[in-house]
Amino acid sequence: xxxxxxxxxxxxxxxxxxxxxxxxxxxxxxxxxxxxxxxxxxxxxxxxxxxxxxxxxxxxxxxxxxxxxxxxxxxxxxxxxxxxxxxxxxxxxxxxxxxxxxxxxxxxxxxxxxxxxxxxxxxxxxxxxxxxxxxxxxxxxxxxxxxxxxxxxxxxxxxxxxxxxxxxxxxxxxxxxxxxxxxxxxxxxxxxxxxxxxxxxxxxxxxxxxxxxxxxxxxxxxxxxxxxxxxxxxxxxxxxxxxxxxxxxxxxxxxxxxxxxxxxxxxxxxxxxxxxxxxxxxxxxxxxxxxxxxxxxxxxxxxxxxxxxxxxxxxxxxxxxxxxxxxxxxxxxxxxxxxxxxxxxxxxxxxxxxxxxxxxxxxxxxxxxxxxxxxxxxxxxxxxxxxxxxxxxxxxxxxxxxxxxxxxxxxxxxxxxxxxxxxxxxxxxxxxxxxxxxxxxxxxxxxxxxxxxxxxxxxxxxxxxxxxxxxxxxxxxxxxxxxxxxxxxxxxxxxxxxxxxxxxxxxxxxxxxxxxxxxxxxxxxxxxxxxxxxxxxxxxxxxxxxxxxxxxxxxxxxxxxxxxxxxxxxxxxxxxxxxxxxxxxxxxxxxxxxxxxxxxxxxxxxxxxxxxxxxxxxxxxxxxxxxxxxxxxxxxxxxxxxxxxxxxxxxxxxxxxxxxxxxxxxxxxxxxxxxxxxxxxxxxxxxxxxxxxxxxxxxxxxxxxxxxxxxxxxxxxxxxxxxxxxxxxxxxxxxxxxxxxxxxxxxxxxxxxxxxxxxxxxxxxxxxxxx
Numbered sequence: 001x002x003x004x005x006x007x008x009x010x011x012x013x014x015x016x017x018x019x020x021x022x023x024x025x026x027x028x029x030x031x032x033x034x035x036x037x038x039x040x041x042x043x044x045x046x047x048x049x050x051x052x053x054x055x056x057x058x059x060x061x062x063x064x065x066x067x068x069x070x071x072x073x074x075x076x077x078x079x080x081x082x083x084x085x086x087x088x089x090x091x092x093x094x095x096x097x098x099x100x101x102x103x104x105x106x107x108x109x110x111x112x113x114x115x116x117x118x119x120x121x122x123x124x125x126x127x128x129x130x131x132x133x134x135x136x137x138x139x140x141x142x143x144x145x146x147x148x149x150x151x152x153x154x155x156x157x158x159x160x161x162x163x164x165x166x167x168x169x170x171x172x173x174x175x176x177x178x179x180x181x182x183x184x185x186x187x188x189x190x191x192x193x194x195x196x197x198x199x200x201x202x203x204x205x206x207x208x209x210x211x212x213x214x215x216x217x218x219x220x221x222x223x224x225x226x227x228x229x230x231x232x233x234x235x236x237x238x239x240x241x242x243x244x245x246x247x248x249x250x251x252x253x254x255x256x257x258x259x260x261x262x263x264x265x266x267x268x269x270x271x272x273x274x275x276x277x278x279x280x281x282x283x284x285x286x287x288x289x290x291x292x293x294x295x296x297x298x299x300x301x302x303x304x305x306x307x308x309x310x311x312x313x314x315x316x317x318x319x320x321x322x323x324x325x326x327x328x329x330x331x332x333x334x335x336x337x338x339x340x341x342x343x344x345x346x347x348x349x350x351x352x353x354x355x356x357x358x359x360x361x362x363x364x365x366x367x368x369x370x371x372x373x374x375x376x377x378x379x380x381x382x383x384x385x386x387x388x389x390x391x392x393x394x395x396x397x398x399x400x401x402x403x404x405x406x407x408x409x410x411x412x413x414x415x416x417x418x419x420x421x422x423x424x425x426x427x428x429x430x431x432x433x434x435x436x437x438x439x440x441x442x443x444x445x446x447x448x449x450x451x452x453x454x455x456x457x458x459x460x461x462x463x464x465x466x467x468x469x470x471x472x473x474x475x476x477x478x479x480x481x482x483x484x485x486x487x488x489x490x491x492x493x494x495x496x497x498x499x500x501x502x503x504x505x506x507x508x509x510x511x512x513x514x515x516x517x518x519x520x521x522x523x524x525x526x527x528x529x530x531x532x533x534x535x536x537x538x539x540x541x542x543x544x545x546x547x548x549x550x551x552x553x554x555x556x557x558x559x560x561x562x563x564x565x566x567x568x569x570x571x572x573x574x575x576x577x578x579x580x581x582x583x584x585x586x587x588x589x590x591x592x593x594x595x596x597x598x599x600x601x602x603x604x605x606x607x608x609x610x611x612x613x614x615x616x617x618x619x620x621x622x623x624x625x626x627x628x629x630x631x632x633x634x635x636x637x638x639x640x641x642x643x644x645x646x647x648x649x650x651x652x653x654x655x656x657x658x659x660x661x662x663x664x665x666x667x668x669x670x671x672x673x674x675x676x677x678x679x680x681x682x683x684x685x686x687x688x689x690x691x692x693x694x695x696x697x698x699x700x701x702x703x704x705x706x707x708x709x710x711x712x713x714x715x716x717x718x719x720x721x722x723x724x725x726x727x728x729x730x731x732x733x734x735x736x737x738x739x740x741x742x743x744x745x746x747x748x749x750x751x752x753x754x755x756x757x758x759x760x761x762x763x764x765x766x767x768x769x770x771x
Contacts, residue, residue: 414444
């Protein structure tokens with residue numbers, strides 16, 4: 001939202017009262033409060049007929065400093081509010097001198113200048129990161145009576161801004177106007193299903209604006225050397241989060257807002273759906289499932305989309321018995337084939353739903369201010385909206401979910417949750433403006449909690465579309481409605497990388513696109529990308545997504561990349577556990593892994609899958625691709641070729657290939673199973689050591705399907721000798737070296753066919769001599 005007219009003037013409809021001078025300071029309970037005047041205070045007459053901005057500085061956790069600007073403190077906070085973690089405050093140090101008041105939290109400090117010129121500066125170990133200048137913090141009045149609070153934080157030369165949720169616009173936010181308001185707008189617009197008031201920059205810090213309502217950003221747009229953010233009302237709170245690395249920023253941000261749960265191992269396999277408006281019954285479903293098995297295509301989850309329920313009855317949680325006369329038996333038969341089951345739901349209750357009258361009578365549906373149930377005809381005729389601020393309504397909704405889990409359902413696709421009205425009244429009195437974005441948090445939490453309750457921790461997985469800050473706690477999320485073309489494939493990747501830089505650990509997209517039907521070449525290129533993503537789903541709108549509907553080569557491509565994903569599951573599930581523990585996403589923008597490489601700062605057509613695998617999807621039929629390899633010797637995972645990085649590369653691939661490279665000094669754990677994602681990863685595992693440099697050590701972990709460490713592996717090189725230590729399960733394993741030539745000899749283990757083989761010992765140590 002713009003308030004200025006160029007660099008010098010204020011737009012005529014606004015009056016801006018910004019902080020000009022610090023008048024006074026107070027300290028209490030680990031909090032520092034400054035009082036800032038909008039004009040110089042030269043005489044006592046300047047203390048009359050004026051406002052004061054109250055600015056609170058505090059720190060909930062080490063390395064995080066909160067700033068809250070308040071104009072009028074008498075406004076009732078009706079909620080909702082983000083649920084944030086906070087420590088005891090013992091880590092806070094406050095000091096004052098003649099020049100400034102300072103609050104320090106770990107390596108991060110904020111310095112508020114005393115004297116005639118207001119300034120707030122954030123420092124990491126004495127080096128300035130960003131800050132707010134005179135009149136940047138402001139209370140703003142509009143001539144129609146609206147009021148806003150604004151802050152402007154400095155951007156340095158070459159400083160790039162990332163994040164703000166799943167955004168499909170250019171990956172770097174500089175130059176963009178971003179209004180955080182959840183909308184059902186697809187992947188080809190500036191709108192977003194997942195608006196997150198958090199950004200981070202390549203200087204290694206982040207900023208979280210603690211407001212669930214509309215937050216309007218001007219990112220180097222209204223003022224090209226500022227990030228401006230504003231909200232309606234009388235107060236504004238934000239947190240500056242220090243890294244110093246981008247990974248550490250994400251770790252601290254998710255300490256504050258919640259870590260991603262660890263999804264079940266089975267959820268990383270291939271999902272297949274009925275698609276949306278296609279015709280299907282049990283025979284159709286069986287033809288898909290059996291067709292996958294007949295073609296040796298591993299399949300792990302089957303999803304029933306909207307029409308598992310009767311038309312015009314969504315949502316009523318009742319199988320359409322005209323199409324599925326024996327749902328319990330059908331689910332049992334599908335699960336006997338080794339499948340997990342997912343069904344589509346949403347928080348909307350159609351007037352014809354069996355739930356509508358019950359919800360109306362018991363006050364479980366959102367109401368208009370006059371007491372009527374809020375209804376409209378978009379999506380479903382006369383539909384209402386579940387009021388998740390009412391605990392009884394949450395329990396009512398959850399009860400129907402429990403019945404479905406008891407029937408055999410393992411997961412729910414929690415669709416929608418973006419088109420939330422504001423002309424309503426909630427059970428608990430929540431502010432409708434704040435509830436618009438926050439509604440999805442309550443909705444997904446109710447569903448996720450049911451799965452945890454019924455199936456246990458690490459067995460709960462959603463397939464969710466909408467989110468706000470904190471929504472990362474309820475994975476998995478997917479990118480929404482994309483077109484079946486290369487442009488949408490690329491914009492989907494931008495959205496996923498942006499979401500990963502907003503605290504979300506797991507992400508998926510509709511392979512081949514959702515809208516329309518892709519040409520076979522688009523589908524095959526998207527398959528490689530989709531099966532080298534965190535989660536992988538075949539789903540469409542008006543047409544099926546079984547591979548043989550495209551061509552026979554699509555079947556072969558599906559087979560290759562599905563089996564590849566199953567084999568890399570020991571590596572990928574360790575990556576997933578890191579996302580759960582540290583808040584670092586499974587699919588990582590290049591800047592996250594290579595922050596010291598300036599080229600990585602702008603890359604949005606390639607990514608790291610975990611810390612060691614580089615993936616560059618191909619976005620054209622001919623197979624041409626231009627990608628960047630950072631410095632070092634990289635190994636092509638599919639061919640074994642070793643190439644020198646530090647440069648751009650141009651290549652051409654058929655549909656069975658793409659740039660998939662292993663980072664130097666990495667150990668990749670490969671499983672012995674290529675048909676399932678959930679198995680004993682340590683049993684028969686192969687460790688591949690790639691391009692270990694002299695004097696370096698590489699290490700990795702192998703987890704079990706609950707995320708617990710079973711095996712720790714390290715390899716240290718000195719000259720031509722590599723010392724390997726394996727500590728853990730006692731199960732047989734193989735150890736191979738890549739990009740280092742042949743193994744000449746091994747002491748302490750058996751060398752067979754050029755690789756080291758161990759029958760199983762809880763502690764193994766051996767030395768490899770390179771040829």
